[in-house]
Amino acid sequence: xxxxxxxxxxxxxxxxxxxxxxxxxxxxxxxxxxxxxxxxxxxxxxxxxxxxxxxxxxxxxxxxxxxxxxxxxxxxxxxxxxxxxxxxxxxxxxxxxxxxxxxxxxxxxxxxxxxxxxxxxxxxxxxxxxxxxxxxxxxxxxxxxxxxxxxxxxxxxxxxxxxxxxxxxxxxxxxxxxxxxxxxxxxxxxxxxxxxxxxxxxxxxxxxxxxxxxxxxxxxxxxxxxxxxxxxxxxxxxxxxxxxxxxxxxxxxxxxxxxxxxxxxxxxxxxxxxxxxxxxxxxxxxxxxxxxxxxxxxxxxxxxxxxxxxxxxxxxxxxxxxxxxxxxxxxxxxxxxxxxxxxxxxxxxxxxxxxxxxxxxxxxxxxxxxxxxxxxxxxxxxxxxxxxxxxxxxxxxxxxxxxxxxxxxxxxxxxxxxxxxxxxxxxxxxxxxxxxxxxxxxxxxxxxxxxxxxxxxxxxxxxxxxxxxxxxxxxxxxxxxxxxxxxxxxxxxxxxxxxxxxxxxxxxxxxxxxxxxxxxxxxxxxxxxxxxxxxxxxxxxxxxxxxxxxxxxxxxxxxxxxxxxxxxxxxxxxxxxxxxxxxxxxxxxxxxxxxxxxxxxxxxxxxxxxxxxxxxxxxxxxxxxxxxxxxxxxxxxxxxxxxxxxxxxxxxxxxxxxxxxxxxxxxxxxxxxxxxxxxxxxxxxxxxxxxxxxxxxxxxxxxxxxxxxxxxxxxxxxxxxxxxxxxxxxxxxxxxxxxxxxxxxxxxxxxxxxxxxxxxxxxxxxxxxxxxxxxxxxxxxxxxxxxxxxxxxxxxxxxxxxxxxxxxxxxxxxxxxxxxxxxxxxxxxxxxxxxxxxxxxxxxxxxxxxxxxxxxxxxxxxxxxxxxxxxxxxxxx
RNA sequence: GCGCGGGUGGCGAAAUUGGUAGACGCGCUAGCCUUAGGAGCUAGUGUCGCAAGACAUGGAGGUUCGAGUCCUCUCCCGCGCACCA
Numbered sequence: 001x002x003x004x005x006x007x008x009x010x011x012x013x014x015x016x017x018x019x020x021x022x023x024x025x026x027x028x029x030x031x032x033x034x035x036x037x038x039x040x041x042x043x044x045x046x047x048x049x050x051x052x053x054x055x056x057x058x059x060x061x062x063x064x065x066x067x068x069x070x071x072x073x074x075x076x077x078x079x080x081x082x083x084x085x086x087x088x089x090x091x092x093x094x095x096x097x098x099x100x101x102x103x104x105x106x107x108x109x110x111x112x113x114x115x116x117x118x119x120x121x122x123x124x125x126x127x128x129x130x131x132x133x134x135x136x137x138x139x140x141x142x143x144x145x146x147x148x149x150x151x152x153x154x155x156x157x158x159x160x161x162x163x164x165x166x167x168x169x170x171x172x173x174x175x176x177x178x179x180x181x182x183x184x185x186x187x188x189x190x191x192x193x194x195x196x197x198x199x200x201x202x203x204x205x206x207x208x209x210x211x212x213x214x215x216x217x218x219x220x221x222x223x224x225x226x227x228x229x230x231x232x233x234x235x236x237x238x239x240x241x242x243x244x245x246x247x248x249x250x251x252x253x254x255x256x257x258x259x260x261x262x263x264x265x266x267x268x269x270x271x272x273x274x275x276x277x278x279x280x281x282x283x284x285x286x287x288x289x290x291x292x293x294x295x296x297x298x299x300x301x302x303x304x305x306x307x308x309x310x311x312x313x314x315x316x317x318x319x320x321x322x323x324x325x326x327x328x329x330x331x332x333x334x335x336x337x338x339x340x341x342x343x344x345x346x347x348x349x350x351x352x353x354x355x356x357x358x359x360x361x362x363x364x365x366x367x368x369x370x371x372x373x374x375x376x377x378x379x380x381x382x383x384x385x386x387x388x389x390x391x392x393x394x395x396x397x398x399x400x401x402x403x404x405x406x407x408x409x410x411x412x413x414x415x416x417x418x419x420x421x422x423x424x425x426x427x428x429x430x431x432x433x434x435x436x437x438x439x440x441x442x443x444x445x446x447x448x449x450x451x452x453x454x455x456x457x458x459x460x461x462x463x464x465x466x467x468x469x470x471x472x473x474x475x476x477x478x479x480x481x482x483x484x485x486x487x488x489x490x491x492x493x494x495x496x497x498x499x500x501x502x503x504x505x506x507x508x509x510x511x512x513x514x515x516x517x518x519x520x521x522x523x524x525x526x527x528x529x530x531x532x533x534x535x536x537x538x539x540x541x542x543x544x545x546x547x548x549x550x551x552x553x554x555x556x557x558x559x560x561x562x563x564x565x566x567x568x569x570x571x572x573x574x575x576x577x578x579x580x581x582x583x584x585x586x587x588x589x590x591x592x593x594x595x596x597x598x599x600x601x602x603x604x605x606x607x608x609x610x611x612x613x614x615x616x617x618x619x620x621x622x623x624x625x626x627x628x629x630x631x632x633x634x635x636x637x638x639x640x641x642x643x644x645x646x647x648x649x650x651x652x653x654x655x656x657x658x659x660x661x662x663x664x665x666x667x668x669x670x671x672x673x674x675x676x677x678x679x680x681x682x683x684x685x686x687x688x689x690x691x692x693x694x695x696x697x698x699x700x701x702x703x704x705x706x707x708x709x710x711x712x713x714x715x716x717x718x719x720x721x722x723x724x725x726x727x728x729x730x731x732x733x734x735x736x737x738x739x740x741x742x743x744x745x746x747x748x749x750x751x752x753x754x755x756x757x758x759x760x761x762x763x764x765x766x767x768x769x770x771x772x773x774x775x776x777x778x779x780x781x782x783x784x785x786x787x788x789x790x791x792x793x794x795x796x797x798x799x800x801x802x803x804x805x806x807x808x809x810x811x812x813x814x815x816x817x818x819x820x821x822x823x824x825x826x827x828x829x830x831x832x833x834x835x836x837x838x839x840x841x842x843x844x845x846x847x848x849x850x851x852x853x854x855x856x857x858x859x860x861x862x863x864x865x866x867x868x869x870x871x872x873x874x875x876x877x
Numbered sequence: 878g879c880g881c882g883g884g885u886g887g888c889g890a891a892a893u894u895g896g897u898a899g900a901c902g903c904g905c906u907a908g909c910c911u912u913a914g915g916a917g918c919u920a921g922u923g924u925c926g927c928a929a930g931a932c933a934u935g936g937a938g939g940u941u942c943g944a945g946u947c948c949u950c951u952c953c954c955g956c957g958c959a960c961c962a
Contacts, residue, residue: 751901825943
């Protein structure tokens with residue numbers, strides 16, 4: 001028969017063979033190894049290095065890695081010297097937990113897992129520079145993580161502090177605030193508890209202002225005169241960081257505390273044996289025995305009807321002896337202490353509190369005497385741990401006042417031009433003793449005009465804030481939600497914190513608490529072998545059991561000392577890995593200055609939204625710190641940041657081992673090839689949006705590549721008969737694919753390539769040069785098949801070293817255009833016209849168009865709008 | 878509650894400055910080719926309608942010759958933060 005199956009088989013697209021062949025070839029040619037070449041423009045593309053979990057590579061890794069791979073491949077062909085490195089964020093709990101279960105050393109587990117990841121990544125053909133691979137759990141790497149910690153210590157930015165931490169009773173680990181989600185452990189979902197523990201802290205709050213301001217900094221190195229932002233980040237990522245840092249401008253205002261005895265007489269606090277210091281007993285003068293509140297609404301000061309302080313506030317203990325309801329107060333405090341985080345943050349929960357009987361505060365604005373309450377809706381660790389309550393203008397205070405029958409006093413009215421929340425005659429009531437002088441059903445929280453505020457009546461909120469603060473001797477201050485970073489973990493599989501505790505030094509130098517840094521020359525402090533990885537109930541690291549390791553000599557006094565057994569959180573190693581990539585083998589510094597100057601900052605960093613407030617903020621902090629020490633040349637680490645959307649399982653749920661819906665990329669690579677997998681993941685939908693995996697759609701991507709493969713059968717030796725149309729369509733494709741890659745609109749880039757292939761198939765013959773251009777555009781997406789076809793066309797050098805196709809705008813201009821005819825806004829016809837046809841001619845052609853005439857019959861033309869090269873819009877009556 | 882994203886065919890989605898809504902792909906339908914096909918090729922495929930045509934981008938208004946796109950109000954979904962004074 002006419003069977004051509006054999007010859008077809010010979011010619012079939014054999015992805016397995018092709019992909020293996022070229023991966024080896026590229027390796028042999030060292031095609032993707034980056035070298036510092038002074039004078040040649042560089043591009044540093046970065047992906048978040050993976051945690052080598054036992055589950056293997058996730059299809060989500062493939063999505064983000066492919067995206068950056070495409071960009072890097074394009075940059076190389078645009079003449080950039082490209083660094084696209086890879087490594088392992090290898091410290092972490094899952095590995096340690098696995099070690100606990102199996103007894104296998106985490107280092108072994110890590111080694112096995114990275115080997116699997118490495119093979120998986122190589123099989124997909126990413127153009128990583130594998131010679132710069134880093135591993136955060138490698139002593140040669142964490143030596144420098146420890147070294148950076150010592151610099152923090154030296155500058156006083158690392159300190160140990162006893163504090164209440166979030167404790168996960170399941171993982172037996174302390175958590176950073178950032179790792180607690182809705183009162184639960186981020187990793188295992190267990191309710192966290194509060195524990196008192198000495199913790200190493202990093203003073204990230206010292207950098208809060210700069211971390212915030214530099215988000216909107218202007219690039220001063222750009223001398224072109226345009227004010228280019230320093231960070232090319234999408235606004236939503238900047239917003240997320242800004243919200244997290246949480247700057248608010250407000251004022252500290254002092255309220256004097258007075259105590260009232262049984263006879264309702266005011267007694268100065270000095271007379272009580274509270275131990276508080278007071279310099280005056282005269283009503284109306286300033287007393288140091290007072291309470292400082294933080295407020296952003298000093299304009300509402302005249303509306304204060306009570307003061308609330310956090311149960312943990314020191315003043316409560318000071319006042320305790322003077323309280324008549326001492327037992328109740330004590331019981332409230334102990335109750336709120338054991339309250340779990342989840343209860344405290346539940347928004348359904350009603351506010352509770354208790355009055356401190358006999359304790360009053362004097363409003364510095366009007367000398368009014370208001371009661372003092374404690375309530376756990378006031379946070380001890382924000383602001384001053386005390387607030388002035390203005391129920392008329394704050395929702396929380398409103399709720400609380402309504403519940404406990406506290407007075408509500410309105411002092412702000414809305415702009416009269418906008419609907420007011422209150423009636424006219426209310427504004428003339430000026431009484432300090434009303435229980436509720438508003439007719440409102442909720443707090444009015446907007447800015448407005450002041451009333452009931454003495455000489456400030458009629459002022460607007462904004463100016464009143466400053467004036468009132470000044471008037472009563474308050475202080476304008478700035479607060480941040482950001483807290484210092486809890487840097488200790490009581491676990492094994494992390495970087496040991498390189499300090500020792502020396503009792504002798506603690507006596508001679510009490511400032512440092514006896515903590516002595518390990519000399520830099522003694523780094524790294526290596527993790528010792530342990531028998532058991534199990535963390536302890538007491539909250540001590542498993543390292544504490546290794547007495548031989550723990551007992552050491554003090555580097556200062558040579559006396560007996562004990563090593564710190566806490567380790568660093570896994571955010572430590574990832575806070576500076578992008579710097580190590582520039583010089584991964586360096587043994588004398590974390591990276592050579594010359595290399596840092598050449599490669600940094602990272603030009604483009606893609607990663608997940610989930611790292612916006614943790615990793616991204618932490619690493620910016622470390623980078624700025626190193627910049628201050630003169631160790632890195634730029635104030636920001638990442639010039640451009642983008643984020644990818646998650647890949648969900650079919651049905652829109654998260655992929656997880658337990659649900660059994662995890663897609664293994666190996667299986668796809670084996671059955672349809674890495675190129676198909678790459679094309680599919682780029683085509684599946686908008687890159688920055690979450691999307692569900694859909695196996696049935698992979699066939700379309702495979703089909704597309706097969707059609708590209710078969711196009712070679714349409715090669716025509718005579719390229720002279722290429723019509724201008726074909727040329728134009730190629731140019732359009734160059735433009736579209738180039739632009740789309742820059743904007744990470746990979747789905748439409750592939751769609752444009754599909755359109756080009758469809759057109760070529762339809763025409764039935766293609767010239768070599770057009771085919772080559774198509775392959776060149778497709779090459780970043782599908783590097784193997786394009787390389788094979790490119791080479792079969794007789795090219796000796798790799799397609800990935802060929803220049804990126806140049807867009808020729810002249811060739812792309814069409815000489816005839818389609819003109820749309822609209823009648824009363826509805827499309828009624830169209831016609832072809834030469835590009836640049838005059839308005840008059842177009843109108844004429846439109847009105848005489850056969851399809852249009854019937855619509856114009858018996859109608860009067862009211863108006864005609866002509867958009868040249870586009871449309872003619874006719875309005876008829 | 879606040880912040881950030883989204884709502885367009887059966888499905889994933891396209892749509893420069895407002896200018897043919899649904900490109901591209903999946904799926905589906907019919908036909909061709911095959912011993913066969915989860916292969917390939919051709920044609921079709923928003924909804925209603927025989928058709929002419931009408932109606933269609935979460936909903937309601939508005940601006941405009943013209944709105945998925947701009948304005949006002951509103952509903953729903955996802956993510957983040959969450960008593961931050």
